[in-house]
Amino acid sequence: MDSTSPKPTAGSPARNAVNVPVDKVITTTFSEPIKLGAGLIKLVSSSGALISITKSINGKVLTITPTTALKKATKYTLILAAGSVTDYAGNPIAAYSRPFTTDSTPPKAIAGKPARNTVNVPLDAVITTTFNEPIYAANMWVTLKTASGTSVTINPFINGNILCIFHLQLKPSTKYIIELHTGCIKDAAGNLLKYYYRYFTTAAT
Incomplete structure (x- = not known):
């Protein structure tokens, strides 16, 4: 019987990435196919503002799409609460978060x-x-x-x-x-x- 929880194996943007485009779609890849669970999935700015998002899953990949462009030169954190995603056996993920910062560099x-x-x-x-x-x-x-x-x-x-x-x-x-x-x-x-x-x-x- 499967009792192993799915684990994040990759993220885009990566943890602590900088100069991230303000229209970036955020993805998290897991170790096995997943589905949405009961916990909250949030995108929060450094000021504590909750960003409106949509969520979708394709196989092992969770995609988070902000409904409006993010602010420039701003730190954001993707937060996946424990149990917000599970595998098909119902095993929940542990709490997970990943910060990144949007673009602050002028064109050159x-x-x-x-x-x-x-x-x-x-x-x-x-x-x-x-x-x-x-x-x-x-x-x-x-x-x-x-x-x-x-x-x-x-x-x-x-x-x-x-x-x-x-x-x-x-x-x-x-x-x-x-x-x-x-x-x-x-x-x-x-x-x-x-x-x-x-x-x-x-x-x-």
Whole structure:
């Protein structure tokens, strides 16, 4: 007769994970197929707030889905009360908890075209900045100026993790600065970009 309780063998996010996406679906894998029991299953923030969730089981995997996005830079704890999950013989799990912390890292520029301090840039070049994660519009304070301070009319556009800047044709043999001001874009967690800039110089013709 089976008298062995199921035990957690893996979790996503892992225990004490950081920079977890705010839309993360939380899973816990057990040592054998499971079903819901009588105890409570909760997701609680560090302030004690109870998060609304849905629960589902597929074989050995318990899935917890928050009904709304979690808050950024916040510690959460998944709590499975003793008996909240059992195996098919009715053996209950022991009490279990697993903390994790949501994303607090701003998006980071990882590539730019034209690259920093590039020379002989075509006058009709489309200017792009690639980030390490998907980005979203915030205040969109993006500027393109000559080194002497003359502003250029631009149309910034976001495509996934790339910020594109369309503009009227640039002047030849001119040094420009592209500036992405603090808070112009954000990531999915709402973390705002910190100020970023780079120079480039156009071709003679």
